[in-house]
Amino acid sequence: SILNEHIPMFNYNEARIVAKLNANENPYGPSPKVIKAISDSISLGNRYGHGEAKVLIDMIAEKEGVTPDHIMLSPGSSDILEKVAFVQFMNGGNVVSADPSYMSLMNTAQKLGATWKPSLLTGDYQHDLEAMAKSVDSETNLVYICNPNNPTGSITDATKLKAFCSTVSEKTPVFVDEAYLEFLDKPEESSMVGLVAEGKDVIIARTFSKVHGMAGLRIGYMVALPERIESITSKVRSTMGLCVTSLNGAIASMKDPSFITSCRNMNTDCREYTKGEIASLGYDIIPSHTSFMIFPIRMEGQAFMKGMYDSGVGIRVFNIDDKPWCRVSMGTKEEMEIFVDAFKKVTA
Ligand code: PLP
Structure with a gap:
């Protein structure tokens, strides 16, 4: 390309x-309340943050309308992009995405031997959902959608995207990267997270790096079916990658809308x-x-x-x-x- x-x-x-x-x-960012929470929790640094992780997972689950077993925390959403790519493409296959888009997951997939099947954006810079659906074949191990998209900043119609995710996820998991979602006036209307609650094989990635102003603090999360989360936690990552200060910072940020x-x-x-x-x-x-x-x-x-x-x-x-x-x-x-x-x- x-x-x-x-x-x-x-x-x-x-x-x-x-x-x-x-x-x-x-x-x-980060918000003054996050700065205070982090300062206050530095002295907890001798302890692992499993309790704090549980608190944050419960808060996120409630906000997203799913049970806690649908949530996986991560140090930023980059880790989710990487670990999902590891699990889906360790034996090759292909990944379908828009072009241009945010290349992290496709780059990892290609390094593992997978093929990237790019699909140009439409004239108004939306994902070309029809072309992408046609591009899915028996070797496709994942479809990647970035909405709103980076580097274009453009948005794909949520109603059309919902229909696409519902249908295509019957064949292959659909990963929706929502890193910039919260910059929309009504983020919840454009999120695909409701599909996970409906039992669809859709993987949502979110991050505290953007609107929460915590890029250097490294916190993000994935919302997906419990078996998808299990496919990652059982193979390529432990729950040890999170830092108690950042966990407390994220908890404080969620309490500061x-x-x-x-x-x-x-x-x-x-x-x-x-x-x-x-x-x-x-x-x-x-x-x-x-x-x-x-x-x-x-x-x-x-x-x-x-x-x-x-x-x-x-x-x-x-x-x-x-x-x-x-x-x-x-x-x-x-x-x-x-x-x-x-x-x-x-x-x-
Ligand atoms: N997804 C998109 C679309 C991004 O633009 C970025 C960073 O710029 C990321 C994911 C990764 O960010 P982080 O790992 O800080 O969550």
Whole structure:
């Protein structure tokens, strides 16, 4: 595929970055209540966090409308993407997904010997569910959906996606990565988690890294049928990977919904501001439902990235359809102003 490669950014010295807008991190988090909970629990660091894990699992189960045996905690959702790939593709097979999309699971699957069957997004950047359903064959061990999608920021219609997941999960598990779900105004309406409660073989991944502002603290969870969770816990991971401070932080974050609402609102404001500024320069931005946005640029990708990093602004450049695209994460309002100023200077 020519799509979805990003130009490496690691040659640049991050210490000089004044606006770090390259990793879809939340500039406001973690919440003050999370910081307090973590500080208070440092002294518990001599004990394993099994009790705290149970508390968090029970809270998540209640919120998602499933029993606790449908929940698996993990250090970030990356671990879920990886471990699901290990179990599903240890004997090869193929994985169906959109292109471009978030490549973590497909990369792991391919390293294990599986084949990636990409399916281009539709003209309005939704998953092409019809094409993806057709692409599923007897060798397909998993379908990966990212909704809202990274790196496009676009959303696939929830009603259509629900029908797709219901049907396709009769043949193969459907993994729905909902890392950016909480940036939607009504996240619960777009989540596929209800299908798990209905007994469908759908695997949902969620993370505290994005709207909760806890990327460096490494907490995420999976909602799936108990037998799916068992397929992972019995083969490729223990319950020992979680840290008591982060568990207590996640518990505190779940008890602080007003922080989530304020992050969502500030994110929306910054997105509107940035969209307005960049669109007024004549760029076509894919309508974003997330904490980042992407648009094609009119200069060579590496030179653009160097110019931006030299101006202290970290962004990512993706090659999509053989053209360079700028993906910029939403920072604070001040950081977005720095981004816009640098963008004007570099592209002038
Ligand atoms: N899924 C998507 C779509 C992402 O964009 C990311 C990170 O950017 C992740 C999963 C992994 O994040 P984490 O491991 O911090 O939960």
